[in-house]
Amino acid sequence: xxxxxxxxxxxxxxxxxxxxxxxxxxxxxxxxxxxxxxxxxxxxxxxxxxxxxxxxxxxxxxxxxxxxxxxxxxxxxxxxxxxxxxxxxxxxxxxxxxxxxxxxxxxxxxxxxxxxxxxxxxxxxxxxxxxxxxxxxxxxxxxxxxxxxxxxxxxxxxxxxxxxxxxxxxxxxxxxxxxxxxxxxxxxxxxxxxxxxxxxxxxxxxxxxxxxxxxxxxxxxxxxxxxxxxxxxxxxxxxxxxxxxxxxxxxxx
Amino acid sequence: xxxxxxxxxxxxxxxxxxxxxxxxxxxxxxxxxxxxxxxxxxxxxxxxxxxxxxxxxxxxxxxxxxxxxxxxxxxxxxxxxxxxxxxxxxxxxxxxxxxxxxxxxxxxxxxxxxxxxxxxxxxxxxxxxxxxxxxxxxxxxxxxxxxxxxxxxxxxxxxxxxxxxxxxxxxxxxxxxxxxxxxxxxxxxxxxxxxxxxxxxxxxxxxxxxxxxxxxxxxxxxxxxxxxxxxxxxxxxxxxxxxxxxxxxxxxxxxxxxxxxxxxxxxxxxxxxxxxxxxxxxx
Numbered sequence: 001x002x003x004x005x006x007x008x009x010x011x012x013x014x015x016x017x018x019x020x021x022x023x024x025x026x027x028x029x030x031x032x033x034x035x036x037x038x039x040x041x042x043x044x045x046x047x048x049x050x051x052x053x054x055x056x057x058x059x060x061x062x063x064x065x066x067x068x069x070x071x072x073x074x075x076x077x078x079x080x081x082x083x084x085x086x087x088x089x090x091x092x093x094x095x096x097x098x099x100x101x102x103x104x105x106x107x108x109x110x111x112x113x114x115x116x117x118x119x120x121x122x123x124x125x126x127x128x129x130x131x132x133x134x135x136x137x138x139x140x141x142x143x144x145x146x147x148x149x150x151x152x153x154x155x156x157x158x159x160x161x162x163x164x165x166x167x168x169x170x171x172x173x174x175x176x177x178x179x180x181x182x183x184x185x186x187x188x189x190x191x192x193x194x195x196x197x198x199x200x201x202x203x204x205x206x207x208x209x210x211x212x213x214x215x216x217x218x219x220x221x222x223x224x225x226x227x228x229x230x231x232x233x234x235x236x237x238x239x240x241x242x243x244x245x246x247x248x249x250x251x252x253x
Numbered sequence: 254x255x256x257x258x259x260x261x262x263x264x265x266x267x268x269x270x271x272x273x274x275x276x277x278x279x280x281x282x283x284x285x286x287x288x289x290x291x292x293x294x295x296x297x298x299x300x301x302x303x304x305x306x307x308x309x310x311x312x313x314x315x316x317x318x319x320x321x322x323x324x325x326x327x328x329x330x331x332x333x334x335x336x337x338x339x340x341x342x343x344x345x346x347x348x349x350x351x352x353x354x355x356x357x358x359x360x361x362x363x364x365x366x367x368x369x370x371x372x373x374x375x376x377x378x379x380x381x382x383x384x385x386x387x388x389x390x391x392x393x394x395x396x397x398x399x400x401x402x403x404x405x406x407x408x409x410x411x412x413x414x415x416x417x418x419x420x421x422x423x424x425x426x427x428x429x430x431x432x433x434x435x436x437x438x439x440x441x442x443x444x445x446x447x448x449x450x451x452x453x454x455x456x457x458x459x460x461x462x463x464x465x466x467x468x469x470x471x472x473x474x475x476x477x478x479x480x481x482x483x484x485x486x487x488x489x490x491x492x493x494x495x496x497x498x499x500x501x502x503x504x505x506x507x508x509x510x511x512x513x514x515x516x517x518x519x520x521x522x523x524x525x526x527x528x529x530x531x532x533x534x535x536x
Contacts, residue, residue, distance in 0.1 A: 056439065082439060093430075156439075
């Protein structure tokens with residue numbers, strides 16, 4: 001065998017919604033400790049790809065293998081496998097009827113069956129890490145978007161995931177709040193967390209990602225080191241996309 | 254007069270204030286309002302003079318008859334009304350939740366059963382259900398509703414209430430954003446666990462105001478227990494009022510019972526609208 005196991009391995013992944021084929025055969029893998037950013041125009045299938053990795057969307061065909069366990073196997077214990085994957089959503093999706101601390105504790109208690117004291121300790125540690133330890137007893141509605149997103153990150157981290165998925169984590173934030181969330185993500189990356197990030201933040205992709213994947217029309221167009229894909233793209237479609245994103249005021253109409 | 258006004262209007266240049274000749278809309282409105290007040294006052298005076306207050310008071314507000322109603326009005330009748338309504342409400346809520354979940358299930362026969370139940374029992378008069386329950390022992394020999402008279406009354410209210418509650422709860426469950434289920438699943442919760450810990454608690458909060466109104470409706474429907482032929486210690490407000498009214502050949506008990514219902518339903522209505530406002534703020 002290849003020796004080192006991939007954190008995630010995706011083979012010939014297809015996903016259709018009715019007639020519409022969103023993913024047209026995706027092949028790629030993420031190595032442990034790697035940070036991979038997925039960029040591309042909206043509708044290119046980035047989010048669908050991410051949602052297929054933890055099977056929030058059922059792929060039409062193809063394989064998703066997580067740490068050697070095939071998630072697309074119909075007999076796999078999906079709930080068990082998902083515990084190893086943390087997910088952060090664009091809309092945060094905190095549980096509004098629970099305090100910040102309860103949000104971070106609930107899955108530890110109910111899924112991992114941790115004791116109350118341990119769950120509390122782990123929750124506080126992770127809230128500390130994302131810089132919101134003082135908001136433990138607040139409800140999500142009382143927090144800013146940036147704070148909510150950091151709680152969502154802490155909630156995922158509390159499950160000790162092997163892989164973190166980020167689905168446009170800063171797209172719903174006011175511009176001045178984006179930095180706090182990106183700083184937390186950068187810290188995570190530096191600590192060696194394996195991360196798969198769908199993002200429009202080109203600066204983050206360039207500075208933090210080991211690899212950048214450019215998707216368009218349901219296929220991977222370009223995949224390589226961050227500096228190369230963003231700094232010196234080889235494909236015409238990548239170049240056109242980056243021109244529009246990096247220099248929006250000079251886009252040719 | 255109106256003809257004159259209409260004729261004058263178009264010839265006037267736009268923007269010029271109208272002269273003294275015509276009435277402004279504000280003045281016209283004021284006159285119309287005054288006429289309405291006068292008519293209303295005349296009607297009240299007319300009615301007050303026409304009604305024979307003596308016989309009316311004797312029939313609807315006779316002190317001695319009202320006095321006879323205490324303390325049973327509260328210790329028996331109101332107590333039983335509350336037992337029937339709260340019991341019916343609790344079971345209707347639980348059964349309604351089951352049907353709401355079945356209605357949203359991916360198992361097709363579950364959906365069929367839930368839809369059939371909701372359509373049937375929402376479409377039948379509550380009275381008919383109570384009459385059916387009355388005949389239940391005839392249809393199923395040897396069968397007896399557990400809990401005796403209380404059980405029968407509560408069963409009737411449950412059967413009716415559950416159909417409405419199922420629809421309300423389904424709306425509540427569907428109002429919980431899809432992302433909540435996704436977040437719960439992505440944390441490794443099973444579908445059932447996510448429902449119990451995350452979705453249902455939020456749905457219940459969403460449906461508290463309409464559910465309070467449903468409780469008021471159920472409280473009023475508890476009067477149908479009358480048709481189960483209850484007596485003695487099992488009577489609820491309406492039956493109690495009806496019996497007393499027959500005994501004294503006087504309508505006062507009906508009025509007193511009506512006021513007793515309002516003592517419960519009006520505060521509940523206020524509670525419902527307060528909860529609704531609080532919820533609107535919390536969103």
